[in-house]
Amino acid sequence: MKLIFAAGNQVFYDAVAVKQVDVPSFSGSFGILPKHVPTLAVLKPGVVSVFENEGAVKKIFVSSGTVTINDDSSVQIIAEEAVSVDQLDSSAARDVLSKAQSELSSASTDQAKAEAAIAVEVGEALVKAVE
Amino acid sequence: MSAWRAAGLTYIDYSSIAARLLRRALKPEFRKAAEKRDEVSVRITYWKDGKANREYPMYLLYCYSTLPCA
Numbered sequence: 001m002k003l004i005f006a007a008g009n010q011v012f013y014d015a016v017a018v019k020q021v022d023v024p025s026f027s028g029s030f031g032i033l034p035k036h037v038p039t040l041a042v043l044k045p046g047v048v049s050v051f052e053n054e055g056a057v058k059k060i061f062v063s064s065g066t067v068t069i070n071d072d073s074s075v076q077i078i079a080e081e082a083v084s085v086d087q088l089d090s091s092a093a094r095d096v097l098s099k100a101q102s103e104l105s106s107a108s109t110d111q112a113k114a115e116a117a118i119a120v121e122v123g124e125a126l127v128k129a130v131e
Numbered sequence: 132m133s134a135w136r137a138a139g140l141t142y143i144d145y146s147s148i149a150a151r152l153l154r155r156a157l158k159p160e161f162r163k164a165a166e167k168r169d170e171v172s173v174r175i176t177y178w179k180d181g182k183a184n185r186e187y188p189m190y191l192l193y194c195y196s197t198l199p200c201a
Contacts, residue, residue, distance in 0.1 A: 045153070063150040064146035064150065080146045081153045088157060089158040089159070092158070095156075111139065114134055118145050
């Protein structure tokens with residue numbers, strides 16, 4: 001199963017054969033194995049797990065983006081921003097969440113509320129990833 | 132429909148908020164380089180008769196009203 005995994009900041013896999021990929025998406029978190037039915041999904045902030053052929057499991061946090069599973073079993077993950085989970089800072093992640101929560105409680109317009117709610121969702125995913 | 136979609140935001144908005152917050156949650160040694168991507172700068176040059184006419188340096192900083200820039 002050939003995987004292409006790239007973000008605006010870094011290319012993680014360039015057509016590398018892997019065993020399995022788990023992705024967080026708006027249609028739920030799901031695992032991709034070879035011969036998965038062709039699918040398009042929109043990524044949610046969270047951890048993508050890549051099970052490499054040699055046995056290593058890489059955990060990469062994605063902000064958002066798309067995942068495409070093609071008919072030939074190739075998988076493309078394109079993220080706006082993605083980093084290895086070990087580059088995340090747990091206190092910075094908690095800080096993002098607490099700031100977002102206070103933004104949400106003080107937001108007055110619908111748009112401000114919606115933006116803050118997104119920030120809370122991202123903050124929760126970040127905190128979960130560093131725990 | 133999600134709340135942000137109902138409030139008129141698009142997935143592009145969602146994505147840029149998520150990307151910016153992810154950059155802020157990095158360990159300090161990675162954060163500095165990453166936060167440069169928060170800024171987008173554009174330089175516009177108008178050409179007239181085969182010559183660069185005037186240059187307008189423009190610096191755009193994309194921020195959301197409710198989320199302060201770092």
